[in-house]
Structures are given as structure tokens and as C-alpha cells.
Amino acid sequence: MVETAGGHYDGDVNHESSLVNRLTDRLIAGELPPGTRLSEAALAKEFDVSRNTLREAFRVLGEQGLVDHVPNRGVSVASPSTADVIDIYRVRRTIECTVLAHAPRNHPRAADMLRAVEEAKAAAEAGDWLQVGTSNMKFHNGVVALSDSVRLMRSFGNVLAELRLAFLKVELLDFLHAPFVERNEEVYSAYVGDSPAAASALLANYLGDSERQVLGAYARAGQG
Amino acid sequence: MVETAGGHYDGDVNHESSLVNRLTDRLIAGELPPGTRLSEAALAKEFDVSRNTLREAFRVLGEQGLVDHVPNRGVSVASPSTADVIDIYRVRRTIECTVLAHAPRNHPRAADMLRAVEEAKAAAEAGDWLQVGTSNMKFHNGVVALSDSVRLMRSFGNVLAELRLAFLKVELLDFLHAPFVERNEEVYSAYVGDSPAAASALLANYLGDSERQVLGAYARAGQG
């Protein structure tokens, strides 16, 4: 799969798939904040593509849940409601915990998880909370990668990307991410050193707390 | 959500969303068999839309996994390989069993499951195996509906639709569906009468057998 958070599009053979990645990067990076109306004419000019090409890209982003498409009113950056957040955490619990609990002990992809943990620690140290969020996504995508299922990874990746928009919406990246850098590491250690089942239990706890934090931030921000 | 297997598009406000549904129906119905090359010019004329509109529809079907898109070579109806089938069943086990095991006892959507079981029985009686397959999908979508998660339902629905293409590919609809009409009913009874956990165990068994059957059919058909 193409790296989406770094700005490398070497593998893109045509204009449009690169466009999807460029748009995804902007969304993930928090330029184009949640709720932003995406004007076809303006964006087409900005990315120097035709409206038709842009509209095709919109369709894939729409299916991925990154943008909302309302007929005759165009698309805007997805702005997850509290109901969406709850739904997203439902998915996370269902997929992440189950995959982790059933994962084989020495899965090769576990190395990705460890690397993500290290990255997150370094980024937290440096105060780069956006990068912490990216590393966090990498970690949890790594968890689901233990399933060896490309479909689970794809679906789950979309949901995580959506959750990132939720984080951006309340703009408390540090507050929301800080406590979980460490807990990712605990989950990893439990998986490697103890048992997948134990790690899964830790993760379930983790997700419960994380969800509460996000919903709390939403409540304080007065967001629907 | 719009009914996709019946031909009702009353809710479609614009041309394109109806186009996606019309295409989905054809795919699900087995016209346009797996692997069929979908020519833009030909389909645009057939559905009486422009190439651009059709291409937008292709993008959403591509994200849903119903069609494969190869740059510069257009799209063709997805034709799941054995690796895809294995992956699909991995998803099914992860999502269906987990959701069912954690489902509350008297979930309102359980009625949908029962209805699907009845439909499947009637259709099997009538020898309408395509309809049996549709009812079967309805049943398993009903299982996932017990999660109350729109995202799980959406992702899972896509995967099930893909699996249907796998069934169509080996063209043994009766053989593949026949044994499972009854087993759906057993799962339902266990959920309602016994416990979600028991039902989940039955379902896990069911999925294992089903997977073996499909892979066996693939092997006999000499498909990759």
C-alpha cells in the first residue's frame, strides 16, 4: 500500500490515485479541518486537475468515510459526531481486541508495532503531537495486521483515519494522545512477553478509557 | 440503506447513486459474471449515462471491492481468488462471531434474522438458489446488525457481496447454499433460545465448513 502520511507518491502511475493520496494527506494533517466545505472549483484549481477527476477522487474518499457527500451540496471534510465516535470505538473493540486475542505469538508484523511505539515516544518527547497521532495509528494498524487479512486492515484503516478527524475536531491532540503512548507499549509488552489474551484485555481497557476521553473532550467542546 | 437486490430506487435523488445501485444489482444477480471486463463506452451507452458519471460509480464500486480497477486497463468484475476467499472468511470469523457472542439477548434486529431464515427456506423449497443466496446474505448481515454499528455493517456488507461473487464464480449455488439454510436456523435458535455464546460457537463451526466447501469447489474448478 502507498505511504499516505509522508508525501511520497512514487508508485502512483496516474494522476488520480496520487490525487487521492494528496487529499488524504491534507485531511490527516489537519489542514482542511473537519467540517470544511470542499468546493469543487476551488480544489480543482488548487490541485491543478479538472473537476471531473476531482469528483472521482471525492467518491473514493467518500467511501472511505473521510468526506461527507450530500447530494447537490457537495462534499465536506467528515466531522464525526459523538454518535460516530461511539460507533468507531465499537468497531475498534470488535476488531482490534479480537484480532489481538487470536494472534499467533511471534507474528512478523509485531516488529511494526514496536517501531510505532518507539516513534511515538520520540515524537512525544519532541512535542510533535501530530506525529504522535500518526505513530499511534501505525501501532493500531499494526495490531490489526496480525490478522493477516487485507480486508480487515483496509476497513480498519479507514475507521482509524476517521477517528483522527475526530481528534482534530476537538483540537486536544496532546491531551488525548499523551496517556496512550505508554499504554501502547504495555499492550505490546503483554503481547510479546505474556499472552495475546492478556494483551487483548489490556487493549480493551485502553479503548474504554480512550473513548471516554474523546467523548469528554467532545462534551466540553459542546460538539454534537 | 437502499434495497439493493430488489430494484427499488425511490430514494435516489440523483442519477449517479441510482447508477451504483443498478450496477450492484447486476453484479449481485450474476449477470456480468466475475472477471467480466467492463468497458466504459459500452456500459455508458447501456445505462445511458456519460462516461464520466459511470467512472464515478466505478470508483465507489472499486472501494467496495465489487470491481477491480487496474490503471490504464479499466475495471472488471471482481473475481475472488482462493486467497481472497480465505481472507473473506477470516473477516467473517472475526466480525460475525465476535458480534454474535457479545450481542444482547433480545435485540430488536433479531427479527430480521428470523425473516431471512424463513425467506431462505421458502426459496430453497422453490429451487431459487439465487434468492437463497440473497436471503443468506440478509441473515448474516442481520447477525452483524446486532452490533448496532453502522460501520461494521457497511464493511461487512461489502465483504459479503464480494463473497457472493466467489459463489457465482464457481457456479455451484445450490450445492454451496443447500446445507446452510438449516444451519442458519440453528444459529438463530441458539441465539434466541440458548445463549449468544453458544450461537457464536455454532456459527464458527458453520463458517469453517462453509469455507471448506467453497475452497473445495474452487479446487475442483481449477480456479486460482
Add this chain to the structure above:
DNA sequence: TAGCACTGATTGTTCAACAAGAATAGACCC
């Protein structure tokens, strides 16, 4: 102030055109 028509802007859709890749069919060589 509650409608109501008007206006301006945006999206939905089509069409025609051309560039760029891929497939096909010969031509040619060994």
C-alpha cells in the same frame, strides 16, 4: 415578520476532444 420570487453560486451531468497506455496484427528475422 412570514412568506415569496429573484438572483447568484455550486453541484450534477453531458459531450467532444486529445494524450497516453495497452492490445492486436503483421512484418520480419532466425
Add this chain to the structure above:
DNA sequence: GGGTCTATTCTTGTTGAACAATCAGTGCTA
């Protein structure tokens, strides 16, 4: 005959312009 190279042809990728349909805002009228 088999294998490669090339020219032709077909299909997809992308664009720009155009028009219809719909929406948001404005000011008018009663």
C-alpha cells in the same frame, strides 16, 4: 514454426466547456 519488433488500433485517463438542476441568500410584498 517460433519469436521479436513495430505500426495500427482500441481503450482508458484527463481536460475544458457547456447547460440543467438545486441550493443559499436577498430583498420585496403583504
